[in-house]
Amino acid sequence: MAVVQTIKERCQTCYSCIRNCPAKAIKVVEGQATVVEERCVSCGNCVRVCAQKAKVVDSRDMDLVKGFLSSDQTVVIMLAPSFPAAFAGVAADHLFEALLAMGFAHVEEVTTGVQLTVPKYQELLEKGDQECVIASYCPAVVGLIEKHYPQLISYLAPIDSAVTATGKYVKKKFPNAKVVLAGPCIAKKEEARSDKRHIIDAVLTFKELKELFSQAGIEVPKSKTEKNVGENFLPRLFPLPGGLIKNLKLVDGFIPELASVEGIDNCLNILQNMSQGKVKPRFIDILFCQGCIDGPEIDSDKDLLTRKALVFDYAQKKLNNPARKLPFLDLTRTYSDQSRQLPYPSENEIRKILKHTYKIKPEDELNCGACGYNTCREKAIAVYQGLAEIDMCLPYLLHKSRGEIEYYRDRLKKAVTPPSHYLDAIIGESEVIKNLKRTVEKAAKSDSTILIQGESGVGKEMIALAVHNLSSRRNKPFIGINCAALPELLLESELFGYEEGAFTGARKGGKLGKFELAEGGTILLDEIGDLPLSMQAKLLRVLQEREFERVGGTSTIKLNVRVMAATNRDLRKLAQEGKFRIDLFYRLNVLPISVPPLRARTEDIPLLIGHFIEKLTKDKNISPKIVADETLELLLKYDWPGNVRELENIIERAIYLTEGNVIREDCLPPHVRELKGYSGQTIKPIKEAVREIEKQLITEALKATKGNKVMAAKLLGITRVTLYQKLKEFNLE
Ligand SMILES: Nc1ncnc2c1ncn2[C@@H]1O[C@H](COP(=O)(O)OP(=O)(O)OP(=O)(O)O)[C@@H](O)[C@H]1O
Structure with missing residues (x-):
């Protein structure tokens, strides 16, 4: 179960989580954006950016901790060193006392783990066996490397994180104790759960810890008059940007060989460059956030600078106690390649998917980013990989809904308009128009296929609509389709519809085609002269057999639609030139109507x-x-x-x-x-x-x-x- 969960009712398909997920670990199914556990690095960015609060942190560990505390087990809590930023205005000793009052047997600061691991890093760097060392403290970064940049795994320091090291220390000191971590990080939950060594038993975010205090009715007093509870200055600076570099007593992070990089964009950028071999620092501390004081669940209303000052203040005050002698612990750690290659579409497949949202020419690709992907191509690839849905395209949906609005507006208009109106709407008193109106009335009485020919703009569609509205099919739909406006692939599915899974990106449940939408009514195939030859063959079959199948379908659907076609081209001439099937021409030309030019x-x-x-x-x-x-x-x-x-x-x-x-x-x-x-x-x-x-x-x-x-x-x-x-x-x- 992923650490980040989706509350379905709240998800409003704004795609903000997709846009902000560094691991492209969000999958949209039937409009709901959910986390793909295998790709997720639990960074919590989606929780941070979801305005609807539809992405939430799995809080099962809260119940777990409550269970530990109500049992007779020894429960030790470890506090991440960013706690002064999370509990601003609270004296450390008062916080520790409150934790003891809640039932924890002992409070251990994670700075212990910093003290334990720093010498291991120094040793590793001095030995120089590993040409490049990436610090392994940040679980989101480790997750990114294991799941998305496996080529960098050999660079990860084979050393436990400060949290795990503190956990090992606590387990040695209190062998049967349950060990709980409280910190600002969501990814630590995942790190603890997936560690087969079971060192940390539960992880609370600071937000959850505050909630537990409130449920237990414990109010931590706000006061700065703390007793002497600390012992070491540098480890307490660990949650600040560059904190590890300071602890390792390296000069600083300004030179490329020894660097610290913070923040999501910088983090992704450096991982990308390192995986492409563009940079190879001797040592690098990569943090997903701007230091742990910026962790997603720090639960602080203070700005970063103030949080930094709070941590610094705590570090400075506590220098009086003598340093503890810490035991030797085996802090080695291994990593595994957890990357999963997603299938990658061919150029042809990408184009096919793009076509389904009317992106035929490069200029149709607006790259507006509304779907959460930077480009239409990226989104098409995600559709192929099963992460995105084909309908997730704002311009396409707007285009479609406008069409639907027009359709319903038209139906509404028809419902209040008498049939004779459609004949009266054809303006003209000339002999040709009078004849035309007579033909329209006759055509309305039959159900034969009609071919309307005439120059562009003469009123062919108007004539077709008049025939339909005077016919017995008037209360059923009149559906028009412009055969010249759609590419061949799209035309077939637009006309005949498609079944679910008919092609990559096909919508769940399939889609009705125009022939089905026009059931009982009339279909107007406009610009029929531009119908591709392959489609002409299919249409001929449908007109002859009066039945068809959806794309990718096997069951036969009976045709109960009156077919009309219109064109401004000379179909007979096109047939002589081999561009239009003569047999189709005869099938369409049962009742010819010619509209004269103005x-x-x-x-x-x-x-x-x-x-x-x-x-x-x-x-x-x-x-x-x-x-x-x-x-x-x-x-x-x-x-x-x-x-x-x-x-x-x-x-x-x-x-x-x-x-x-x-x-x-x-x-x-x-x-x-x-x-x-x-x-x-x-x-x-x-x-x-x-x-x-x-x-x-x-x-x-x-x-x-x-x-x-x-x-x-x-x-x-x-x-x-x-x-x-x-x-x-x-x-x-
Ligand atoms: N006799 C008429 N009386 C009133 N309006 C007309 C008449 N003929 C055409 N129109 C108007 O002219 C416009 C073009 O008509 P229509 O779209 O039916 O032409 P068309 O021949 O189908 O064009 P195209 O070949 O480009 O599809 C429409 O707004 C229509 O209402």
Whole structure:
């Protein structure tokens, strides 16, 4: 059982623990971030950063200690040397008395272990057999090396930590005693539990010790008038950064051969560099925290400097007692390689996983870090390794939920809209539109597959929606999918869904495809001309057999969906070129509907303009506008390559630029306004004409943005610097 536990109800999937875990030992399963024991080094960083308090330290040892104390066993407590920082304002002797009052038979300071181990280090360094020595006091660092940097194991000093050494000393002095440690460190719990020699019987954090005092109703008096309880100065400095170096009486840590490194980032950095052979100090004391006074469970509201002063103060005061003679103890220690290699994906597998969250091109990888991983690739690798879930991507989830909101908004709208509305919404009185409406009504009465062809923006999707909403399937879903927008791999799972475990990163429980989501309703396969050939074969099979399987699935699902397809490409021509299957074309073209381009029905333009002005001004809650005659003349002259969509966009832009109630021609884009030039304007050199247009556009942009140059440059699609140059050039400043 891991030392750090997760309270599931509190975990809000903020991924802060993933972001801050130095061992990448957090695994997300169904949105819950839990600790992977084999990878965890019990540093407690996740406990520290979890704002929801969902990560907690396993407190079983508290019950264990209570059990020891209520039995007739001798129980000895060892105090980590950072205790003056944890019990600020409490005199050491009062603390010891309180511990004795709680039932401990004896209090031993871990400084004893420091005194015992320091000579061993001195001996090791003097002998010089080990080319590089990493001090073994910090259990989080030892854990990191054993689990994540096994190539450094041979550098670890084969010497017990000060805590274990103190434990051995206590066990020698009180052979049958239960030995309890109280300290600021979570990793010490793990060190004691995994030590097969069973030297320490229980580990309390300072926080837990304070809780025990409170449960026992013992209040430790706050006073500084302590009796003489100490004997040695240097070991008491041990919990401070560089404390070991001072105890070893080495010059200091400034030279690379003899160094001390503190803090999570420095610690990881040095371990990384050492494992890559970039540095090899003769001796190094690596501490995960900023000294033990910064331990995760120190339970102090004092800043680091004050904690340092408290420890220093305690060390200085106690110099009067004569030094004890400590016994010889065997303090040798061994280590084991506990690293577990996680599987590593190939480049192809990484790309496949990225595709599932719509990261197709490198620029799609936003590396926003919201998932807790620094990059999208790192997260994809974690998905492959089973540590992360594919859905853990904020941009992807936002994209998806926006789609869902649109879907439900649409359903809601439909519920309150009469079917006839969908026919009335197709604006136009031209003969072609009248015919089209008649076709739509006929198509709605049948259930045949429809192929809607027409240029981009002519209203193909609108026609499809009208057919659906007039048909008997109107109360079932209308689902659209753009076949050109998704890569082949994604398209298949989007259309047909997938089973759990169908591929790496597949969501638990699988996923419904669009065909299943559209059950009983209609599916519109938009841009069908861009469907990859392999998918064309699959789709043909589905249309012929009226059944399909999910990706990775074996059971057959019956198709109860009306299929419509739309394209702006000439499918027959594509088929002749071998880019579209002719058999699929025939399957789709059962009921063909052709939507003519806007230029073929110019008589509808005024109606459409009126419709868009009404709709847009209503939406934006602004006063209605009318169109000046010369503006309308230009709009009728234009040949509308982007069809109705382009008309809608131009009207929207004009409404935005119009100051009064009349849309004048200067609110139209230059390429439409230019049409006027062909009939009347004198011919002039192109350069001059371009300058004139540029000047006009800049004036317009500044007018529209009320002189805001940053916005104007944005509107014009040029940089601010270019805008300033042009303003100077045209004397517009
Ligand atoms: N006759 C019409 N009456 C009112 N609005 C229309 C009409 N035709 C098209 N529109 C509007 O024009 C826009 C484009 O229409 P739609 O998306 O249906 O075109 P499309 O042919 O499917 O385009 P694409 O080929 O790019 O997918 C939509 O906002 C639609 O509401």
